[in-house]
Amino acid sequence: MxxxxxxxxxxxxxxxxxxxxxxxxxxxxxxxxxxxxxxxxxxxxxxxxxxxSPGFFDLNCNIGELGLETKEDLQTGTAAAAAGGFTGIALMPNTQPPVHSKAEVEYLLNRAKGNLVDVYPLGTLSHKREGKDLAEMYDMYLSGAKAFTDGDHPVQDAGLMERALLYTKGFEATVFSYPEDTAIAGKAKVNEGEMSTLLGMKGIPSLAEELMIARDLYLAEYTDSKIHFSTISTTRSVELIREAKKKGLKVSCDVAAHHLILTDDALAGFDSLYKVKPPLRTHADVNALIAGLKDGTIDAIVSQHTPHEIEFKDVEFEVAEYGIIGFQTAFALALKAGLSIDLIVQKLAINPRVILDIEVPVIxxxxxxxxxxxxxxxxxxxxxxxxxxxxxxxxxxxxxxxxxxxxxxxxxxxxxxxx
Missing domain, CATH: 2.30.40.10 (Urease, subunit C, domain 1)
Incomplete structure (x- = not known):
């Protein structure tokens, strides 16, 4: 070319x-x-x-391959990513089977060879994402997995998270935590607040996210390990991570682009296209997230690209799947949030690669x-x-x-x- x-x-x-x-x-x-x-x-x-600028890099996206290719495959997913300015993507292991061994990692890397978009599979933290036994993380790391996470399955077992942090410390890999205490969140679908009351729906309190962040920060401090929080969404979450960084903990975090724009007011019409996880929060939370980006507390912006077939979204709100596609809108949403070009490039192109210890392209x-x-x-x-x-x-x-x-x-x- x-x-x-x-x-x-x-x-x-x-x-x-x-x-x-x-x-x-x-x-x-x-x-x-x-x-x-x-x-x-x-x-x-x-x-x-x-x-x-250097090409963007997405730390949190879902492409159906393996096993869920009717939602998205590598060809269509990377095409959408390129159209959104992404030249690198970290794939969440939310697949069937999950990316829990070197076989899945090597398959995805081989399938993505020669693509415009560099693909980096993230391996699971636990076997089958079940939250019981550690996955073969070192094998996956040697095969090319850059970090480890159970994707949208939060790790409820504190002992398992501690062991994962200690184990990955040996080869300087990073653990990604999706922070949600499922015992607090329960089966609720939306943010707990005025809108959930108006809709007559049980809500997920901010506490569910913040408790898990507090727990994992303690574990990261105890083990002196690196931890990254995926898609934080509340005011207190930003405060907790800000305090941890001041203490010198090896912590980083990201926010989904749609959480910088949308609030739970969008749910007034029960439109399932706005059903995401973590749920859309309040105006105060949105303002705190934007402030966290500007002061360096939040390191990266992600698309949280989550494709679904129409039969999983064009249904009643209660039974619809979580997630929206976001590759092609992430940049526009970051601009709409009022962020400067310099800051967007830092959060979309530079910092994500630093977090995964990937070479940062230079013009x-x-x-x-x-x-x-x-x-x-x-x-x-x-x-x-x-x-x-x-x-x-x-x-x-x-x-x-x-x-x-x-x-x-x-x-x-x-x-x-x-x-």
């Missing part, structure tokens, strides 16, 4: 060209020259007024072209024609969004928006 990107504004804190307007010449997937007024005979893309001559070009002011309609996922469970389908990914480049492959 040979391409000259003209007059792009670089947003990359690690690049010597950060905040400069330059031309980037790419030959055979490598940045060969950066400067002004570069002359060449290759294809030219005019990026005047557009930003260019510099001699480096592999792993980058995204986007227009923060472009208005576009997200619809069924440009949705590249196999599933359609997004409340944003049919809506106009501001902030569009125009080019995604990695591994000598190129995605280009039709606009």
């Amino acid at each position: 040979n391409l000259l990107i003209k007059s792009a504004t670089i947003t990359d804190p690690n690049s010597p060209f950060d905040q400069q307007v330059v031309d980037i010449l790419i030959k055979n997937g490598t940045i060969t020259e950066i400067g002004t007024d570069i002359k060449t005979d290759v294809t030219v893309y005019d990026a005047t007024g557009k930003q260019l 510099a001559a001699g480096q592999k072209a792993n980058l995204v070009v986007f227009d923060k002011d472009a208005e576009w309609e997200y619809n069924k024609e440009n949705n590249l996922s196999k599933s359609y469970n997004s409340p944003y389908l049919g809506q106009n969004l501001t902030g569009q990914v125009l080019l995604t480049c990695n591994n000598n492959h190129l995605y280009k928006s039709n606009k």
Whole structure:
């Protein structure tokens, strides 16, 4: 792939060209020259007024393969990811079978070879995600698993979590915790508060998340291990992690893009497209999450891309599955939350790779072209024609969004928006 990107504004804190307007010449997937007024005979893309940064990386997404390919497979999932600006994704092990041995890890890595999007399977923490016995984490680590988690199954057994933290410490891997105390959450489907009372539905209190974060912070401190909290959603959760970082604990966390915009007010019409886990919270929680991103407490933004067939979402709210597709809307939602471009690049491109100890791409001559070009002011309609996922469970389908990914480049492959 040979391409000259003209007059792009670089947003990359690690690049010597950060905040400069330059031309980037790419030959055979490598940045060969950066400067002004570069002359060449290759294809030219005019990026005047557009930003260019390292490709985004998603720490929390679901693709149905293995076993749930009717929801999403690697081909459609990575296509949607590329359209959203993601050049790397960490796959949750919420599959059938779960990614609980080196066989599943190696299968996914082999299937994803040669793709524009780099795929990093996350291995399970417990065998079959049952929360009873540790999985073969070291075998999976040697095969390419970058971190370990039971995905959307919170680990209820404190002893199991302690053993997992101690075990992974030996090879410096990271444990991802989905923080929810199921004994507190019960079978409730929405946030506990005014809206749950208005709807006549039992609610999940913030306490269910915060208790688990407090427990796992104690365990991480006791074992001196690394821990990452997935998709935090409450004010107190942000405060707990902020306090832990001040104490010097090896803790990081992320937030789902939709939790920066939506509140439980969206549930007034019982629309199952807004049914997510953790549940949509309150305006105060949204403000705390945004403040946590700005002060560095929250390290990353994730899509929490969770595809479902129509029969699992177009049903009564109580029985609908949790989750929305989010690859193609994550960037626009981060902008809608009022975050600056510099901060978005930090939270979507830089920090996620640091958390997984993956090399961070740099916009510099001699480096592999792993980058995204986007227009923060472009208005576009997200619809069924440009949705590249196999599933359609997004409340944003049919809506106009501001902030569009125009080019995604990695591994000598190129995605280009039709606009």
